[in-house]
Amino acid sequence: MSSCGTKAISIISFIGSVFSPWYAWSGRKDPDNHCCINVATYGPGGRFTMTDRGREALRTTRDTFQVGPSQMRWDGERLIFDINEISSPPLVSRVRGQVTVTPRAVTDVELPLAADGTHVWRPFAPLSDITVELEASGWQWSGQGYFDANFGTRALEQDFNYWTWGCFPHSDGATAFYDVTRRDGSQYETAIAFGEDGSAEHVEAPPLTRFKNSLWQVRRETRADPGATPKQHLSMLDAPFYSRSAVRTRLNGEDVLGVHEALDLRRFASPLLKPMLAVRVPRRAGWRWPD
Template sequence: MSDCGIKAVSVIGFIGSVFSPWYAWSGRKDPANHCCINVATYGPGGRFTMTDRGREALKTTANTFTVGPSSMHWNGDALVINVNEIASPPLISRVRGQIIVTPHALTSVEMPLTEDGTHVWRPFAPSADIKVDLEAKGWQWSGHGYFDANFGTRALEQDFSFWTWGRYPTRDGATCIYDATRRDGTTLDAAVAFDRDGRAWMVDAPPRTPFRRSLWQVRRETRADPETTPRQVLNMLDAPFYSRSVVQTQLNGEIVTGVHEALDLNRFASPLIKPMLAVRVPRRRDWPAP
């Protein structure tokens, strides 16, 4: 998020693009053949890019992840992201430039999200500085960010029906909330606090509290002190099965504002969703172009 609070950016690298209809239609048997660097900018002039690419576009080393024309590189101190993508409708245009994420500290935390470890969350840097320099008017800014990863050996909709996630900067560092309803009827109710040195510990958080649904009527909830109702302060991404937004809530007496996600896996599992996604997620099998 920008320091001014009106702009934001998200970048997600995928090997086995979990939200790609092309990967689902392929049977999810070859993750490397469905890779992507998804870039989305939020605020005035915001754009969305998510091109599903074939294995010819994927190159990895110990420190660099490249998919087609875009890449992420760890230089020892920061994650340098070079972006060169085409935005999907309605604002079809090139999104090009550089984003640098500099962690305040790195963690060694790894948290299974299911009992058998089919899904794992890895928060590399729950608190970081971000510098954005894109080739678009007004898209040169600095702010606060984070860097994490998820790993899985099964489709999300196989193991979960609904989940929410939130990362809230605090006066001492950051608190991450991971809540989910699993297909086996159990729930994940996790709150992890991080200090400025990257140390982490589980904490008691106030109860799950619902707040206003998204524009697509996706159910949303996060943690909040009693008699406090969370509220959206910036809409980021709104899809039939997914909501990403900036949310303000109160955790153990501290008012915090951070990025929140809600994911309805029952909706995502619907076969009607995949053709809708294909409009926003084009497929480019060959790289470079023949």
């Protein structure tokens, strides 16, 4: 998110693109054949790109992850994204440039979200600095960044009904919350406070607090001090099953601004959604690397 709070960007790299209808229709048996670098920009002139590509487009090394025309690479201190994508309708245009995420420290936290370990959350660097240099007017900025990963061996909708996640920087570091409702009805919740040095500790979470539903009426809730009500600051991604936004809340007496996500996997499981998603997530199976 930009320092001024008016712009944001998210970049998600997939092997086995979990939100791709093409991957779902394939039976999810060949994740390498459904890879993607999803780039979305939020704010004036925002764009959304999520092209499902085949195995021919995938190249990986110890320090690089490349899908067709875009790549991410680790130089030992920074995660650098070289982006060259086409946004989906209705605003079709090229999204090109470079984004750099510099962790202030890297944590050693790894948490299972499912009881049998089929889904794992790995918050690598909850406190990072970000620099954005895109080839678009006004899209050169710096601000607060975040870097994590999720790993799984089953489809999300097989194991979960709903979850919310949020990470909120504050004067002592940042605190992240995961609140999960599994398919069997059991609940999982965690609150972790991260220090600037990469230290992490489980802390007691303030009450889970509802706030205004998204435009698609996805239920939203996050943690807040008693008597405080979270509020959306910046709408990011608003889909029938998913909401991402910048949210203001109050934690331990401090007003904080962070990124929040709510995911309704019962809605996502509906077969009616897949054709809708195909409009936003085109499939490009073939790829030829330059000689």
